Amino acid sequence: MxxxxxxxxxxxxxxxxxxxxxxxxxxxxxxxxxxxxxxxxxxxxxxxxxxxxxxxxxxxxxxxxGNGRFERLREMRVEALRIMRLLSHCRPKVIGSTLTGHVRQGSDIDIHVFASSIDTVTGSLDAEGMDYEVERKRVRKNGEEQIFTHVHIRERFPIELTVYSPDKSSFVFKSSITGKAIERATLPEFEQFLRSEYPDADLEVELATADEAIDRFQVYRSLLIPLETVMQDEYYHPEGDVLYHLLQCYVLARDELPYDEEFQLAALLHDIGKGLDKNNHVEAGLEALEGHITARTAWLIEHHMDVHKIRDRTIGHRAYQRLRESPDFEDLLRLGACDRGARVCGAIVPDVEDALDELRDLARTYG
Structure with a gap:
């Protein structure tokens, strides 16, 4: 060779x-x-x-x-513009793949912001009801240790804000890829760039659409959190509250089909309706999740109670045959097994945020 x-x-x-x-x-x-x-x-x-x-x-x-990458790039650029306008008082500059176009599945939006206090940044995010996490990272470079402050925003696309002091706004950062000055754009420069890249687009309309878009993971979170106080029948669920049961079920589903987001979501969300209507929890859950889950995830949730009927032989012949005709029948049985196994007192489970972050990563990596 x-x-x-x-x-x-x-x-x-x-x-x-x-x-x-x-x-x-x-x-x-x-x-x-x-x-x-x-x-x-x-x-x-x-x-x-x-x-x-x-x-x-x-x-x-x-x-x-394929071509879906270019549509995603456009959506990421509109999202970056939305965040930059929100943080315009922090003199934001977009950098990285969102600007250069070198995006791939799972790429995030990188923005530098300049503020004398982290509260200047997070206050604006709080006012918009955004979900975020502040990270302070120690980095040793050229024999010196520096602390970088990052704000990770959980939206449709992952967003990382790196917070610098205002006196760094004119500092020229170098790219780890080319060794040259990093490509970056201020808010006015980025707006002009987008108008030249997409001359037929109405940016204001696209921004309004992006602003109204609901992050499905925030929907899941809002439905899951209250379930920690919803207790279940001790005879069927000795493990305790609904949330604990769902997190156990999610862990089992993740181990069963580690790359199947739809199946794992069905496991995590199948009893979500118990916090809305205990008597009709399946219907209530599906109504709350409508538009935020796929048809396959909805079908698994819709029929998860049928697995109990299959197991104790109380299901009708025609109903059973209809289920068997589905290409997802075997996965429905898997979900039923996870549901039955998720009733252990003292089982170790992740918290809601970690479970949703894992699912976000799965969605970003495998679409």
Missing amino acids: TDEKLRRGIIVEAARLMYSRNESEYYRAKLKAARRICRGWVKPSELPTNAEIRDEIQRMATLFE
């Missing part, structure tokens, strides 16, 4: 590791790829550039995601 073939192999393998989210850093991905391809150590100077890896990731994104 020639050196050029080895280099190309490292590029493809490193890009695969990053595209599949097994690695998030270029250098680590290249080292791991070099060990696999060359079966030994490779001088860092002989490794491909970050730009070569990035270009290969984009090739993979085009190959695997």
Whole structure:
């Protein structure tokens, strides 16, 4: 194998590791790829550039995601504009793949904001009722330790705000990919950029639509949280409240079908209606979730009680045959098994936020 073939192999393998989210850093991905391809150590100077890896990731994104990637990029850019307008008093600058167009499944929106206090940023988010988390990250670089403040906003697309002091607003940051000044755009520059990229678009209409869009995970959260106080019949559910049962069921479903978001959502949400109408919890839950789950998830939730009838042989023959004709019948039985197994006192479960974050990541990575 020639050196050029080895280099190309490292590029493809490193890009695969990053595209599949097994690695998030270029250098680590290249080292791991070099060990696999060359079966030994490779001088860092002989490794491909970050730009070569990035270009290969984009090739993979085009190959695997098709034209849908460009529609998602447009939606991400409109969302970035919406957030920048909200935080206009913090002199926001959009950076990264949302600006350059190098997006792939799971890419987030990166924005730099400049404020003397984190409260200046979070106050605006609180006023809009946004769900977010503040992270302070220690980074050691060139022998010096720095603390970076990030705000992770949970919206339709993941958004990361990096908060800098106002005196950094004119500082020129360098790209880890090219080594040159990072590409970034202020709010006026970004608005002009979008008008030139999408000359036929009505940005104000698209912004209004984005502003009215409801994040489905926030719907799930609002329905799940109250279930912690909804107790169940101890004979059938000795484990306690509805939320605890649903989180147990979710864990079992995640282990059963780890890449199936629809199935895992059915497990997490199948008893959601018990906080709305205990006598008709299936119908109440489906009504509350309408428009926020797929037809397959809705079908699994709709028929999860039928599995109990199948198990104790009280279901009618025609009803049973109709269920068996569905391509999701086996998954319905799996859901029933998870439902029965999720009744353990003292079982370890994630909290609601962690469960929803896992499902968000699954949705971003696998669509």
